[in-house]
Amino acid sequence: MPAVSALVEGRDRAEVAALFRMSVRVVDNWWVRWQAGGRDAPLSRPRGRRTGEHQVLYEAE
Structure with missing residues (x-):
């Protein structure tokens, strides 16, 4: 969030990155995420498959 705050204050993207x-x-x-979704949008989102998506059932189950 400090990086986004610096951008809101008018700092240059390259300056913020450095x-x-x-x-x-x-x-x-x-x-881009902040502009689209506000304050909580830039926070990390869960990665990988959703719970249960990778589980395979056998014929007997």
Whole structure:
């Protein structure tokens, strides 16, 4: 959130990326999510398959 706050204050994307030691691409992704969904949007989302999606049932089950 500090990176997004810096962008809101008017700082340049490259400056924010250097300040927080991340790529400009990550800054851009967070900014787009923040614009689309507000304060909680840039937070990490669960990764991988949904629970139970990878489980396979055998014929007997």
